Amino acid sequence: MTDDNLTEKTSFREGILSMLLARPWGIALIYLLVLTLAEVVTILVDPRAGMILHGSILLVVTLLAATSPSKKELQFLLPLALPPLIRLLSLSLPLTNFQLNYWYAIIGIPLLITIILIVRATSLNSEKIGLRISWRELPVQLLIGLSGLLLGYGEYLILHPEPIVIEPSWEQILITVMILMLFTGFLEELIFRGVMQVSESQMLGNAGLIFVALVFSVLHIGYRSILDVIFVLGVAIYFGLMVQRYKTLLGVSIAHGLINVSLYLIYPFLVAIN
Secondary structure (H helix, E strand, C coil): CCHHHHHHHHHHHHHHHHHHHCCHHHHHHHHHHHHHHHHHHHHHHCHHHHHHHHHHHHHHHHHHHHCCCCHHHHHHHHHHHHHHHHHHHHHHCCCCCCCHHHHHHHHHHHHHHHHHHHHHHHCCCCCCCCCCCCHHHHHHHHHHHHHHHHHHHHHHHHHCCCCCCCCCCHHHHHHHHHHHHHHHHHHHHHHHHHHHHHHHHHHHCCHHHHHHHHHHHHCCHHHCCHHHHHHHHHHHHHHHHHHHHHCCCHHHHHHHHHHHHHHHHHHHHHHHHC
């Protein structure tokens, strides 16, 4: 291939990419539709077909990010790889020999490594993605955090899940609480309200918050409850607004963790006792 042909091919690819990135809401809408399709296929048709769809999303997003013309476009595209990666890890890792409460930690470790790589590649800093604490605002953040107990009860009324620990002991309960707080509370908020909300808002403006909330709710289709998807969407918007207002993940991370602790540990046992 001659240098002229190579230059022409590169220019054509960059031109197509520039046209796509000139309409970021178009990319966001297509992404959301295909992600929703992948989740529906995974749950209702065949997990293997769902993995193919999620893998395709991950591949396309990664290739587009690799050829993005600027940091702004890279920040928009690269975090979009995280939701399909979450599903691929949950479907492909050999987790059957582990108790359900350890699944979150096993999936969370490679996700955390990926987040670190994305933050470095996109030049996001810790303050931008909400890794800061204002001692003056600590009471407000604790109140936001405690709201997770109420939200957890609301979701429990929708799903009525079984407890995540079948034969509870203080040791098992403590380990499970730590896993849920760290790997569902903090880690998921770091992904969605930290890295993704900040990155997508660069191109989508304030509507980036809604887009990320929709992505987050789509990943709850696996619970097979439309009411829960709507409930999660409302919670995600609430979390997004709190992070947008206070610029910290502290309160929402605590709230998210407490939602899952109360959903899988507190309310199932309270109902069983009653």
